[in-house]
Amino acid sequence: MKNRIHYSASLFLYFVLFCGLSPLSYSKIFLDYETDPLPLIKINFVLPAKEAFKVDTDNLGLKILEECFESGTLKFDKQKYQDLLASYGASLEISTGQSYQEVNLTFPLSGGKIPEGLIQLTKDSLEQPRITEETFERARKLLKANFISTLERDSSLLISAMNRYMGAKLFNFPFYETTTFDRVSISNVQDLHKNYYNNSNIWMGVIAPKELKEEIRKLSQRLFSNSGDIEEGMLETELKSGFMLPQTGKINPTFILIDKKDLAQIDYGFIRVSHQKKENQHELTDKIINYLLTRAGIDSIYGRKIRAEKGLAYQVSGIYTEYLDFPVISLFSNPQRSKQKEAVEVLSDLVKSTFDKADLINTLPDPFFNGKMLSYKNSERQDGATPDGRLHRRKDVATNDMSFDFYKSNIDSWNVSKTQATKRLTNFTKSSSMVMGVIGDANELEPLIKKSFPKYQLVKISYKDVLENTWLK
Amino acid sequence: MRQFWTLLAFSWIVACSSSSVSTAERTNSSEKAPLATVLKEETLEPYPGLKIDHVQFSNGLNAYIIPREQNGTVGVVVGYEVGSRFEKVGRTGLAHLFEHMMFRGTESFPEPFQTLSEWSGHEFNAFTSDDQTVYHEMVPLKNFEDALKFESERMRKLLITPQGFNTERGAVVSERKMNYEDSPGGRLHFELYQTAFDKHPYKTTPIGWQDDIERASFEDALSFYHRNYAPNRASIAIIGDIKTDETKNLLLKYFGSFEEVPFKGLDTPKETLYRKNRKKTIHLKTQAVFLGDAAFAPTYNDKEAFAELFMCVLFADSTSGYLQHTLVEKGIARSVSASCSPSVDPGLSTITIVGVPKVSAATLEKKYEEAKKGFLAWAKNDRFENIKKYFEISQLESMRSPMDFATSIVSNAVTAKDPLYSFKLVEEVKKLKFEDIEKQFKTREKIGHTRILIIPAEKNDPMKKDKK
CATH class of the missing domain: 3.30.830.10 (Metalloenzyme, LuxS/M16 peptidase-like)
Incomplete structure (x- = not known):
């Protein structure tokens, strides 16, 4: 309750911290803050998946990696992992965009500190997601079923068909398809995790009371250990996505x-x-x-x-x-x-x-x-x-x-x-x-x-x- | 475009002369001196610092004013106590069809999409459920008064024409085909309600029957409007860069001249909750088996509603529920979900399971039945307490957006008769003991269940027009 009262002091006071940006060094974490009247903390990490989208097996591999994250850590299976997250009232969700993967961690504000156990669990999850033969196979099977079922809706079926046609004829873009599920391997997924889940180029968006700024800073250092620079404020240029398509071809109507x-x-x-x-x-x-x-x-x-x-x-x-x-x-x-x-x-x-x-x-x-x-x-x-x-x-x-x-x-x-x-x-x-x-x-x-x-x-x-x-x- | 306007004005005159619209009522404009007075004022505070000013007017209108910094914008949400529960056999789909009509124009805004969009870039939308119809719009602060005027005219001075009515009928039929006839998930939902209910209007769901939609007359629509759209059947929430006193005065100016329309409540038929289980199989062109399992659910007034809702979270939450671990993790199902919110009369708590392609209906059913036996053992002890914490943040997260928050206040005021019902839900779930879940799970097993199976087939089984 003390925190809620404390929190109410900054109620409706939205702020953004714009600090001067210094030249970027080898490791970059960009912190951006907001506050919210609800007693929740939300942290959003974005990690550019760079070249992964150029190959269909990597493209699918990122989706499998997403499933492996949600399957727990090497230490904890999915059930234990979810039990632990729930014990902090937290949720940790991963999603994949057009050229990046993002992680959303949400948890309630309590005691003015971020619980040490939750920090460790998040760190384990990011560093050691449960990429095992078992979780890989399960994810592959589930994603294949989802892939087929998405096409139940005619609108999805039509958009998918048109996308695939354009991807193939205009961009040579490798949308994954049913045969990709047979070709993707666990090493694809392990390599993707190794290449992209490091401290080289990360954006972090945080919704938290300003009083927790130092805690968040410590959290980012813990999660991405050995991080050199932590930049606070607005990132003026995009992360190094590296996802660049060649000049498009042309197709007749x-x-x-x-x-x-x-x-x-x-x-x-x-x-x-x-x-x-x-x-x-x-x-x-x-x-x-x-x-x-x-x-x-x-x-x-x-x-x-x-x-x-x-x-x-x-x-x-x-x-x-x-x-x-x-x-x-x-x-x-x-x-x-x-x-x-x-x-x-x-x-x-x-x-x-x-x-x-x-x-x-x-x-x-x-x-x-x-x-x-x-x-x-x-x-x-x-x-x-x-x-x-x-x-x-x-x-x-x-x-x-x-x-x-x-x-x-x-x-x-x-x-x-x-x-x-x-x-x-x-x-x-x-x-x-x-x-x-x-x-x-x-x-x-x-x-x-x-x-x-x-x-x-x-x-x-x-x-x-x-x-x-x-x-x- | 000008020609179209002339035509519209003409058709409105036709509409007036051919319908039961009272001219006196139409001229009873918002500029008249307010009749209503303020009956009650109070400040609600569900969380420290999160304040909601409640004003109750003598004509029955309830207003919830939430001042907060919002980048120069204001959200206005109006909820009406009218939904498909208010429909009769042969007149289904009218509440939802009428929701479409509410965008066709009012006295001062004959074409709202045109006039309001052009003046101030209004954005608006709406939804209809079994128990309510809710309209929302987000406007720039300087046009806030326009928004209130528009909502007041929609309440009692809507312009509706037979031409507009026919056009919206076409859009509704298309919506029905998209979401129910050509969609296995939508079909499952519709069939669960059709099969579970015998006589209660929940049977048909808000989308209604196509025949009824096509047969509904313009006079039906007018009569429906005048009966149900009134200040004593509405709640309004306003959120954004506003001041409570000024907003209260504006509400009096625009809604104060409306009188309440007598409403004695509904005498809806009661379903027999404890009856034999029912089952129906449908063949559709799908890739996977869909299984729907429904049981009658508690109402807003039943204290069991909290245990029922939280039991569903434990049992079938799409992320961390028990069935996720026993069916999805094991490669039997592609997804599981639950919908167990209370309603005004006993509605349905539904569990939906979509199988992995090539998993047969028999296997899916068998695995589901086996899984149920292990649920209570799984849900015990720490897990029960931990998932309560997760439930709290997911509820709060769902109210983070200002419009979602305002919609939750209005929706709860209209249906549960408690604007803070969502917050009450969080607090009541915190108090639950495991024994409450155990009891609710066992009670649920005794209540009459309805099961729908959708099985992949080469040919579609079209919707039967059974309206008993």
Whole structure:
């Protein structure tokens, strides 16, 4: 209780410590702080997995490593490990992003100190995760089952198929597939852990009362022993991810048709990927374009057209603003099967006005465009309204998902005109590749697609071939 | 666009003339002098320093005002005591369909997505459950008053047109197909409720039957609105850069002129809780077996609700529950999860298990039954006390975001009639003894269970239109 009272003194007082950054030395841990009215401490570590994403077995290996972390330590099996974590009221979760792996440790504030036992347990977990033949095999089996089951949902199946097609044809990017599960070995996982779980390049985001700053500093030294420098404050440049894709290739407009019968609705969508890597100067404009088209939800341009005006579908969404560092524009929706003819026509109109004529944004009424700009700014303000949200933005800088220039820019100064957005959309269209996709009954859909998208190469795949990943062979 | 507006205005007039909407009620605008007064004011403090100012108005509206620094933004959450529990056979899906209608416009904001977005970049959303419908929006501080005005007009002065009603019907049918007909997990959930309940409206879940959605008339929707959207059926939470006194005055200005709509409560039919177990098998185009096991659950008023919820955490939490160790770790199941929150009337506590592909339904069932026998021995002693601590931080973590926190306050006020029910839950779980879990687990075994098995097949077994 004493701590809770003590804690309340800093209640609602959010602060960020910006200390001067000194030149980086061989080992770098970056500490970033926030406070929160809830009596919880949250520590987020991000470790760039560098080159691991270039090989499919390493790509899968990182997921297996994640499972091995959650299986305990070499000293404690999963049950004992979870019992110990729970005895501190703590949770330790690992997840893998596009070019990094992150660890989230959450525990209650008690006694003004971080319990020694919890520090030791976290240290054991990071240094000696349970990578054994048994946990490796179990993880491989479980992940394979998950991989197959993810495709239960048609929207996931469609996105997966389109991703794989683009990965293979545009980037030579090694998405892991069913055969990767047979080729990955325990040594892949051991090497990944050895290479990336060290003190060479780590970002730590902490939500804790400021009084615990020294404790957190000691914790970071304990967890990553022999660490040289600990930098406090905002990291201005990204961690050395090293994940750089080569210049993309180019593909002709393609329409993937997955033949699956008996569906009550059809899932369709497109992903259009730029051939040029993202540039800081276009960062805001790219975000605004995606927000206008889909990310504003049912009030986006596509949302209004498909759902609010036509009542064709419930879901209207875009899934990325960038695809492996390349700007992207995308749309996914799920019209009812009984309305599939109208749906394909609407999709065709949207594609034409977005890319072929590229006049979709330019013809928007000014109040709508300006309202969406405001709305986007508000959503960014809201993201910055919580400790979690603020730390998340700073992690995005550390992982190169947001430029530091964009991070530090004043939201009030953000402004993109319709002309700028249209120019960007026109240039984007000139240098990008388009993949479209639909999942439904091929007998019904093929004639509709050929009529509305005559210039697209049609790739027809059976449902079974998509599930078994044999269609790209 | 202008043409569309004209058309909309015209269709509203048509709507007024062809429906039972009272013009007097429509002109009873928020600018009228407030009739309501403040009945009660108090400050709630679930954790030291975490203050919530509660104001109760004489027209029945309850407001929860939470001033906190929030980067120049304010969150507004309005919850109504109306959900699928308020629907009748043949009129299912109406509460949820009406949630969609609430975004179609009000007197001052005829196209809210357009007007509010254009003025101030409003962001809003909503959800409907068995017992409640909740609307939330996040706005910049300078537009906070617009948000209150909009919510007040949605409460009593919604603009609804037959055209808008038909468009939203299409979106709802699509939502149903996506989440229930083409999704094995959604289908399992729907079938559990369909099979477990005989007569209570929980039977159909908020999504309703497609036939009912398609048959619902515009007049049905209007009548539903006027009966259920009223200050005495609502709670509102406001969180952000605001001051309590100013907010209270604004609430009086915008909601004070509304009178309460008499509501005698519902006379819902009672289910027989102790009855024979039921089982249904469905064949779908899936890769794995889905097993759903449900039993009738305690209500908010039952003290057993805390033991039931925590028992589910121990038994089937998706991260550290007992079934995770006995089924997922052993390569039998891909995932396990539990949903055991209380409801207003006895609802369902459900355990969902998704098998690893190629594990048969018979094996999954057998392993599940075997696993249950070892649960109490596993959950004893230190583990029981430790998982309580884990439960506390997971509950607090779930309220970290301001909107989640405000939604929790409103949702609990509307359903449990206690805005701090989530905090009470944490405190009551701390007090539980292992014997409480043991007793609840044994009681649960005696109550009528419902089991649904979804088995992989070449052809889909479409949803039957059985609405008994």
